[in-house]
Amino acid sequence: MKAAIIQEINQPVSIQDVEKPQAGAGEVIVQLKAAALNHRDVFVQQGKYPGMKLPVIIGSDGSGVVAEIGEGVSDEWLGKEVIINPSHNWGPDNRFYSKAFKILGMPDNGTFAEYLKVEAKYLHPKPGHLSFEAAAAVPLAGLTAWRALMSRAGMKPGERVLVTGIGGGVALFVLQFAVAAGAEVWVTSGSDEKIEKAMALGAKGGVNYKDPNWTKNLIAATGGDRSGYFEVIIDSAGGPHFAKLIDVATAGARICFFGGTTGNITDIVPGKVFFKQLNIYGSTMGTEAEFAEMVRFIEENGLQPVLDETFALEETEKALRRMDNGTQFGKIVLKIG
Amino acid sequence: MKAAIIQEINQPVSIQDVEKPQAGAGEVIVQLKAAALNHRDVFVQQGKYPGMKLPVIIGSDGSGVVAEIGEGVSDEWLGKEVIINPSHNWGPDNRFYSKAFKILGMPDNGTFAEYLKVEAKYLHPKPGHLSFEAAAAVPLAGLTAWRALMSRAGMKPGERVLVTGIGGGVALFVLQFAVAAGAEVWVTSGSDEKIEKAMALGAKGGVNYKDPNWTKNLIAATGGDRSGYFEVIIDSAGGPHFAKLIDVATAGARICFFGGTTGNITDIVPGKVFFKQLNIYGSTMGTEAEFAEMVRFIEENGLQPVLDETFALEETEKALRRMDNGTQFGKIVLKIG
Amino acid sequence: MKAAIIQEINQPVSIQDVEKPQAGAGEVIVQLKAAALNHRDVFVQQGKYPGMKLPVIIGSDGSGVVAEIGEGVSDEWLGKEVIINPSHNWGPDNRFYSKAFKILGMPDNGTFAEYLKVEAKYLHPKPGHLSFEAAAAVPLAGLTAWRALMSRAGMKPGERVLVTGIGGGVALFVLQFAVAAGAEVWVTSGSDEKIEKAMALGAKGGVNYKDPNWTKNLIAATGGDRSGYFEVIIDSAGGPHFAKLIDVATAGARICFFGGTTGNITDIVPGKVFFKQLNIYGSTMGTEAEFAEMVRFIEENGLQPVLDETFALEETEKALRRMDNGTQFGKIVLKIG
Amino acid sequence: MKAAIIQEINQPVSIQDVEKPQAGAGEVIVQLKAAALNHRDVFVQQGKYPGMKLPVIIGSDGSGVVAEIGEGVSDEWLGKEVIINPSHNWGPDNRFYSKAFKILGMPDNGTFAEYLKVEAKYLHPKPGHLSFEAAAAVPLAGLTAWRALMSRAGMKPGERVLVTGIGGGVALFVLQFAVAAGAEVWVTSGSDEKIEKAMALGAKGGVNYKDPNWTKNLIAATGGDRSGYFEVIIDSAGGPHFAKLIDVATAGARICFFGGTTGNITDIVPGKVFFKQLNIYGSTMGTEAEFAEMVRFIEENGLQPVLDETFALEETEKALRRMDNGTQFGKIVLKIG
Ligand SMILES: [Zn+2]
Numbered sequence A, B, C, D: 001m002k003a004a005i006i007q008e009i010n011q012p013v014s015i016q017d018v019e020k021p022q023a024g025a026g027e028v029i030v031q032l033k034a035a036a037l038n039h040r041d042v043f044v045q046q047g048k049y050p051g052m053k054l055p056v057i058i059g060s061d062g063s064g065v066v067a068e069i070g071e072g073v074s075d076e077w078l079g080k081e082v083i084i085n086p087s088h089n090w091g092p093d094n095r096f097y098s099k100a101f102k103i104l105g106m107p108d109n110g111t112f113a114e115y116l117k118v119e120a121k122y123l124h125p126k127p128g129h130l131s132f133e134a135a136a137a138v139p140l141a142g143l144t145a146w147r148a149l150m151s152r153a154g155m156k157p158g159e160r161v162l163v164t165g166i167g168g169g170v171a172l173f174v175l176q177f178a179v180a181a182g183a184e185v186w187v188t189s190g191s192d193e194k195i196e197k198a199m200a201l202g203a204k205g206g207v208n209y210k211d212p213n214w215t216k217n218l219i220a221a222t223g224g225d226r227s228g229y230f231e232v233i234i235d236s237a238g239g240p241h242f243a244k245l246i247d248v249a250t251a252g253a254r255i256c257f258f259g260g261t262t263g264n265i266t267d268i269v270p271g272k273v274f275f276k277q278l279n280i281y282g283s284t285m286g287t288e289a290e291f292a293e294m295v296r297f298i299e300e301n302g303l304q305p306v307l308d309e310t311f312a313l314e315e316t317e318k319a320l321r322r323m324d325n326g327t328q329f330g331k332i333v334l335k336i337g
């Protein structure tokens, strides 16, 4: 079968012909129809994870059709259209993952291939209203967004939500989930165009963080005051800007982040946090139960993931470069076969 | 001014001309434009509350314009279109109300009158998208629904929600709130017509509880199984049917009730509750913060309360009789002036 | 090896010589030093569970020494003194157990034997301050008590706790846990002697529920008032008495039950539940994480389980009959080997 | 009456003879028997709060006897021995304080005087087992400790707790509360002697943070590993050391802080927070309900606040200087009259 393989770090991905995997006990083989990219794929290529195991077929997100089942797997799965939960071995405690936790697509071979071997317990029926491409866009980013917004920040319908850095996959799911759950959502971006697109998706407004006065602009736009406005803030940038999120948070707010693309968090004034009784949460991908909840919410509300550009599996390297330059709005998808 | 007054229990309400109230310190006078009925008004007429104080102007729900302000009240309120939170003196603990708790419309004079005296802290700006009639329908029922669904049952977007006895004011708000918050909502009713109307409001389906097999019908319709289906159930009937709600609840479900119109709860099989790890909550009206959240949610999502029939203030007795016979679908409203 | 076996329902347990089990992959063989009884053992003997599989070696609680390890088990376990978590396959959601959930001692062979085969993941080091007999008394009852009191009722240190039916294994652990966690604890019992023993364990007082005025007596003793006294109530009786627990609960109280030995719950007055905003929870045994927390709490606080009487393995039937007649105070233990 | 007054910032407190206050409606006059110091008193003297109002009688903590009651106050208070909750106007939401929030002892006159005027609702009966001096030590520090540990961090009995900077009033209450609630508690300090004293109060151990390897030492002492050890960490220092707390926190830990005496928080590595799913909370003094819970816990468990040194009211300046130099272990108390 064809697969996109990382042979060495910091080298282009290569499309190779490799052996099709076989299903062991409790496993299935999925014939992939589409896959989607995450920053993680670029980070794997850059060798950013401890204990890298190469070569590896990358890719955490995928959709397809169950082509083969191993021993002990219900034959109802055969031929089913599915998506795959890439969050493996979370473990028994909802609050944090176990030491055995791993993400599909390194160390285990991932979804940028014609076939995928995976434990049957990570299969979920593809939502009927989604194409294979749209469904492939859901897993990693949707799960990360769901846990951050719903489980960790505990967003209540009607609350005021700020999503920073709109345009990336997770941030867009946060936006869509919060809007569909009846929240008032605002965004930040370095691009006015992305803010406009976010408003078309239901955001009430947004500000450009390249303006040094962006927090003042945001407070003015929302009608907030010196004590802030937002009850929920979802961030993945960290860095020096993080301290400003504290200024726009209202008393009792929950700030949740699952990334730190702009570096270390600095210059937090303790009094700003404790006088406002703020809550700051770190989050990652989530549990099996959260994945099921998230998929159900997408189905129930007929949500369509935002797709950026679609590439062929053979163009994986090109797709990775697009991911890396950060100009995308929505998920970058690979069409397979 | 004209007012609808209960002179003695079990007697028709009488429309009388009484002295217009005056605003003391911290109080305002609201010129009422509309009011709305609740079962409580009928219960007051029937003398069902301990420590009844008569005569009294009944009515908990109202909207209008601030006509006068007392000492210490910001003059920004003057002339403002408002609705009134009828939940007074909740007290410092979100979890339960204080001993000083009281509901507008007995012992204090209520909203079925041309003018109302009320503490300014219970005023909220009328949502801009609502008429006075629609706004008057919101307070008591909306607050009760919000606390039961959001604070007590802690509904998470995407969950499966069952609302029993659809048609009453609170149940309809529960339905609308849950739908707008991205839940999958089902209803029960004794009237197929009401179920159809509920589906027009976003319910996915419903069953008629007059059918002795209604729980089986409901499980079949939803695709649930022997271990139930619903994660959240909101009830106000209590009585012998309550035990059946346990059968349609899924493991870990939350069942919240705020009324017991059909009498005592009986024949709960302990094992059904503990093997499924169920959670059963009692609830009432709510806190000042919950009222503000609820109004904001209505505004943010552009919700329109379901209105049944509108009467003139002079027809209050007729309106009470309609409330009492239970055939309404939505709030019964009084137009004033 | 010798083992206590149920051959048919409603027949005395028989002590037989059976084959010693062998450890498969991920499993260990524990040489048991002590076991303890639970009502469950009597219920299995009475055939009260659906899908009974006989013959079976009963027994959920045990302590001993790891005598053999299967493939893939760390050899650090060999020779270790251990207790065994009998709550198997809870599953991924802390809130309820999965469909694969099972309890050690039916369908799988249990602890009333010289050797036990069990998955290594259910082993926990025996607390150093406990004898094998005391350690064997901990697992099922301690876990049930911990989940009910700490996870479900969410007891906060300093709260007022009522434990009904003191004397049984779970109730005594609830008492000990609550006292060690800084709560004010009261008990009920049908025996004044048991109440006195509970006070020696740290209860502040108690009442005899055979007195028809027991709720009034309890309120008088505590200094509570008409609106109740207890913030947390832990019950396992259910039945007609359950409604009285509602009378002694204070506003916002949590009532948790994990049994229903006196039958169905009846005559709950809805208004008493909702005006007081009560919370009623069903509970069972718990998760792997709860088991670890519970054992750690016992170690940290040097708690000694209350032991009733110790029998030899050969006297299992006699021990079961003592369990069944309900006069015990504390855990009934079997000494093995 | 005699009172300790701040006339101008950065000047010694002066003991003056001023008019005894009179009780208005809802108020009482307490004849103070003892008071206690907090860093806040020093900060007021240094003019560190916005909107300072001088001159003022400082002091947030006090105990005494009710000498006079105003209109509408129950005469049962007359002659009662009391302590005073210094957290005023918290407001309706448990999660954060209202804009009207203020702390006794600036802007309102405080407890370093022979008489205090205060609203009756802030009175609590003095726990019977405490002297006036010990009781005066409780309010501000005890409330801050209770909210941080119990409400915000949600410490569960049996958890592993780290208290930084042991010796100050709040940290010592955190230690005592956690120990009495069955936790395993460790401390840090810059003084080995303070660590020993903390161990005499029930701490399991501690490390000196002056040692640059203190986190490694702590992990070694506890038996933790690279992924940390503590489920709850309570801090009031902030500053560059805060980032190290993240290293000793275990997955899912809650870190709560209510001060920032060593400056801004810097160099937080986002991945350390989100991979471990940490929770970081700011906290302050608390609600009326929390104050009542805290006092009840102290009574129920017979806790004795740790007292450092006792001064006469006339020696207030000397007492403030002792507070300021940071060598105390426990509360510094003023004896009055
Ligand atoms: Zn991204």
Ligand SMILES: [Zn+2]
Pocket: B038, B039, B168, B169, B170
């Ligand atoms: Zn109704």
Ligand SMILES: [Zn+2]
Pocket: C038, C039, C168, C169, C170
């Ligand atoms: Zn028992």
Ligand SMILES: [Zn+2]
Pocket: D038, D039, D168, D169, D170
């Ligand atoms: Zn201090």
